[in-house]
Amino acid sequence: MEMPVRQVSRRLHEEHEATLALWSRVEASLAAGKIDAALMRSAAVSLAAEIERHFAFEEKELFPRLAAAGEGDIAELLAEEHVAIRAAGERFIALAKADPADQRLKPLGLELAERLVSHVQKEEMSLLPALDDLLDEGADHELASAYAAL
Amino acid sequence: MFSNVSRSRLLPMSLPFRFFGAATGFQIAAWALLLAHSKEVLSFEAGLGPVFASLHLLTLGVLAMVAIGATLQLLPVATRQPVRALWAVKLAWWLLVPGVAAFTAAAASYRPDLMGPGAMAVTLALAVYAVLLFLNLRNARGMRVVVMHGWAALACLVALAATGIALVARYEHGLALDHAAFRSAHVALAAYGFMGLLAVGLSQFLLPMLALAPPPPPRTAMATLSAAAVAIVLASFGLTDVASLLGLAAAAIHVYSMERSLKARLRSPLGSSFLLVRVSWACLLASLALAALGFPGGTLLFGLVLVPGWLLTFLLGVMQRILPFLASVHASTAARGMPLISAMTPARLLGVHAALHVTAVVLLMVSTLTNLPWLVRAGAAAGLAAAAAFALFYGYVLAKVRTYGNACPPSQPAPA
Numbered sequence: 341m342e343m344p345v346r347q348v349s350r351r352l353h354e355e356h357e358a359t360l361a362l363w364s365r366v367e368a369s370l371a372a373g374k375i376d377a378a379l380m381r382s383a384a385v386s387l388a389a390e391i392e393r394h395f396a397f398e399e400k401e402l403f404p405r406l407a408a409a410g411e412g413d414i415a416e417l418l419a420e421e422h423v424a425i426r427a428a429g430e431r432f433i434a435l436a437k438a439d440p441a442d443q444r445l446k447p448l449g450l451e452l453a454e455r456l457v458s459h460v461q462k463e464e465m466s467l468l469p470a471l472d473d474l475l476d477e478g479a480d481h482e483l484a485s486a487y488a489a490l
Numbered sequence: 491m492f493s494n495v496s497r498s499r500l501l502p503m504s505l506p507f508r509f510f511g512a513a514t515g516f517q518i519a520a521w522a523l524l525l526a527h528s529k530e531v532l533s534f535e536a537g538l539g540p541v542f543a544s545l546h547l548l549t550l551g552v553l554a555m556v557a558i559g560a561t562l563q564l565l566p567v568a569t570r571q572p573v574r575a576l577w578a579v580k581l582a583w584w585l586l587v588p589g590v591a592a593f594t595a596a597a598a599s600y601r602p603d604l605m606g607p608g609a610m611a612v613t614l615a616l617a618v619y620a621v622l623l624f625l626n627l628r629n630a631r632g633m634r635v636v637v638m639h640g641w642a643a644l645a646c647l648v649a650l651a652a653t654g655i656a657l658v659a660r661y662e663h664g665l666a667l668d669h670a671a672f673r674s675a676h677v678a679l680a681a682y683g684f685m686g687l688l689a690v691g692l693s694q695f696l697l698p699m700l701a702l703a704p705p706p707p708p709r710t711a712m713a714t715l716s717a718a719a720v721a722i723v724l725a726s727f728g729l730t731d732v733a734s735l736l737g738l739a740a741a742a743i744h745v746y747s748m749e750r751s752l753k754a755r756l757r758s759p760l761g762s763s764f765l766l767v768r769v770s771w772a773c774l775l776a777s778l779a780l781a782a783l784g785f786p787g788g789t790l791l792f793g794l795v796l797v798p799g800w801l802l803t804f805l806l807g808v809m810q811r812i813l814p815f816l817a818s819v820h821a822s823t824a825a826r827g828m829p830l831i832s833a834m835t836p837a838r839l840l841g842v843h844a845a846l847h848v849t850a851v852v853l854l855m856v857s858t859l860t861n862l863p864w865l866v867r868a869g870a871a872a873g874l875a876a877a878a879a880f881a882l883f884y885g886y887v888l889a890k891v892r893t894y895g896n897a898c899p900p901s902q903p904a905p906a
Contacts, residue, residue, distance in 0.1 A: 360702055364756045371759075410572075413500050417822060424828045454830055457757070458818070461699055465567050466499070469632050473570060 346475050347484035349468040355394055356460045362386055367453035370446050377440035383449070384436035387429050393490050395422050398467070401483060406467065409474050414466045421459045428452050499566035503820035503891070505579050509559025510813065512587050514884045516551025517877040520544045521850075523598065525870035529863055531854075534790060536673060538661065543598035548797055550612055551590040553685050556805050558582060558619050561640075561688060563816065565623070568695055569630035569637055578618050586615035602661040609658040613651050620647055635711040639691020642719050646683025649726065653679060671728055678725035681796050682737060686774075687718065689804055690744055697748060697767065700811055703755035706747035714740045714747070734781035741778055745771045761837070762844035766807030769848055773799030791858040798851050798873070806847060806880065810840050813887050821891045834890045839883055846876035 344353050366383050369376045399422065403415040432448045475483065524531065527540035534541040562573050573579060589611025596604035623644050630637040653676040659665040660672075698705045717740035725733035748771070752760075777796040785792050814834035822828040853869030856862075 360756050364702070364758075368758060411499065417500070417819060417828075420822050421828050451830065454832055455828070457702065458815075458828075458831055461702075462819075465699060469570055473631060 344468045345472045346480040348475070348480055348487060349471045351484060351487060352394070352398075353464070353468060355390070356464060359386075359390065359456055360460055363453040363456050366449050370449045370453075375441050375443065375445055380436045380440040380445055380449070384433045384440075387452070388433050391426055391429055395426070397487050397490060398422075398463075401486065402467065402471065405474055406470055409470065411466070411470055414462075414470075418459070418463060418467060421455065421462070425452065425455050425459060428455060499570070499572050500819070501563050501566075501573060501579070502576070503816070505576065506559040506563040506816065507888075508580075508583050509555050510809065511884065512583070513552045513555040513559070514877075514881050516547050516555065516590060518874065518881060519594075520547035520551065521870055521874035521877045523547065525867065525874055528866040528870050531866045531870075532790070532858065532861060532863060536669075538597050538600050538602060540598045543594040545793070545797065546597060547590065547594050548802060549680060549685075550586075551594070553797075553801050553805060554616070555586060555590070556809065557685060557688055558586070558615075560808070560812065561692070562619075562622065564692055564696065564812075565626055565636070565640060568633040568692075569626055569640075570632050571626050571629050574622060574625040578622055582615045582618040582622070585611045585618065589613075589615055605658055606662050609655065613655060616647060616651055620644060620651075623647075633695055635694050635705075635708050635715075636691045638712065639687050639694070639715055642715060643684050643687040643691065646679045646687060646722060650676065650679040650684050674728060674730070675726040677793075677796075678722055678733070681801060682718070682725070683722045685801050687715070687722075689801070690714070690718070692808075693744075693748060696808065696812075697764075698751050698755075700815075701752055701755040701760060701764070702757045703751045703753075706751050710743060710747045714744045717743075730781060731784075734778050738775065738778035738782055741771075741774050745775065761810070762841045763807045763810035766803050766810065766844050766847065769851075770800050770804035770807060773803060773851070787859055791855060794851070794854050794858060798854065803847065803851065806843070809880075810843070810883070813884065817887045817891045829890070834887055836883060836886050839879060839886065843876055843879035843883060846872050846879060850876055 344350050362383060366379060369379055399419060403419055406412070406415040406418075428448060428451050432445065432452055435442050435445055435448065521544075523540050523544040527544075530539060530541050536542070562579055566572055589608050591608070593605055593608030593612055596602070596608060623640065627637055627640045627644065630640075653672050656665065656667055656672055657669070657676060660667055660669060694705055694711050697703075717736055721733045721737035721740060724736065752764075773795050777792060777800055780786065780792045780795060814831050817834050818829050818831045821834075850869050850873035853865050853872060857865035857869055
């Protein structure tokens with residue numbers, strides 16, 4: 341994946357890399373038949389933060405800009421993926437909080453790993469390069485500051 | 491030149507999938523024709539007939555068909571430019587499909603007088619595609635490596651069409667030209683130029699994206715492209731020895747840089763698609779080594795390593811991954827949500843397809859070395875079975891789009 345140019349794209353890119361690294365570990369652990377309670381708890385905490393902050397920022401600030409630039413169907417597609425990830429994520433977070441060794445975490449964790457990886461791939465291919473084109477320095481700085489303040 | 495610009499870089503599903511569907515059908519036709527005329531394979535040199543027709547069903551009907559469908563969907567992602575005219579994409583399909591059918595049917599029945607209209611339709615289809623490619627690359631932003639490979643492939647496509655028309659004119663009107671020289675240039679421009687450079691260029695972002703790996707260093711990719719471009723020019727002018735050595739060096743660097751990139755991937759399971767990609771890389775290197783060594787085993791062995799070995803195997807490997815990926819994107823709706831790619835991926839069927847295809851390629855290569863006709867039949871039969879398995883996969887993906895994949899969560903990780 342190419343390193344984006346804009347500050348806000350770079351920040352999102354770094355978070356994507358962290359998400360991929362974490363959920364690749366979750367996926368490998370679950371595929372090996374293990375339910376690593378500490379890893380499940382860590383994944384749940386990270387996912388909750390991602391949904392709260394990363395997703396909300398994209399939906400409020402970035403997808404409308406993408407749609408206004410003529411990429412409405414890509415913005416819509418990414419928003420639909422957020423809905424699916426939220427739905428599975430909320431169940432995962434609730435289960436991991438109640439019992440991080442619950443066997444039902446395996447199918448949910450594998451589903452989330454696949455959805456998150458696929459979502460990151462699409463954002464890296466479409467959203468971040470588009471932001472690099474759409475934002476000027478001023479708008480980029482403003483958005484990066486707003487994101488940091490969340 | 492074209493109006494009615496697509497608003498988004500995401501094409502409607504019917505556009506790329508019509509090219510993939512036609513290619514699926516032509517692949518079955520190519521292997522079936524080869525099986526029906528397997529006795530003629532070992533004595534094939536270059537003339538018209540069923541083997542020539544089978545070869546062009548693969549090169550035009552499968553390779554060029556998928557190249558057009560896939561690049562029109564994937565290049566806009568890399569270039570950040572939408573396709574300029576959706577009607578032109580449909581026109582290219584409507585010219586290419588009957589054109590390939592007419593051209594190969596005439597060639598298979600030894601009727602050079604009937605090849606002209608088919609060749610003309612194919613040329614027009616490629617011309618429409620060339621204009622679309624030109625317009626997309628002209629305003630490209632980002633992914634300079636992919637864009638530069640696109641320009642080089644476009645230049646090769648223009649030269650390829652010119653040599654192809656000259657060869658058809660020789661068959662049809664007896665045009666006086668150095669047939670062997672034009673044929674060699676045509677092969678180099680088609681296999682290593684147009685198709686090869688598109689494959690190598692798109693690999694630079696597509697394979698790392700699928701495997702969650704860092705892309706190869708741009709400097710390495712640009713150096714490889716420069717060496718490959720010089721090699722293709724030299725090969726087009728008949729300097730095969732130098733061209734193949736230079737091409738071999740470029741291909742070796744490309745494969746090494748891709749393997750280094752894949753080694754750093756975040757996802758461990760790569761699946762049968764990457765097995766096919768790796769087999770194709772081995773065939774790419776082997777084809778150039780054979781050319782550098784003066785074609786030991788004959789030009790038939792070289793052709794088998796080059797077309798079904800390198801290009802078709804690579805394309806099938808990539809198709810195993812991008813069909814479910816694109817289908818999941820198009821199956822998504824606000825009401826139903828996004829289906830899982832794993833629900834669109836019949837892993838066992840794809841494993842069987844990969845095994846049958848590799849078996850077909852190996853059997854055909856061995857048949858040319860041993861001169862055993864039954865091995866040709868066995869290879870063609872395995873190829874036909876692989877093409878049928880691929881058609882089942884294509885049908886499976888379409889059916890899943892209609893039924894929205896599978897609501898069940900996965901029990902195993904999806905391959906990269």
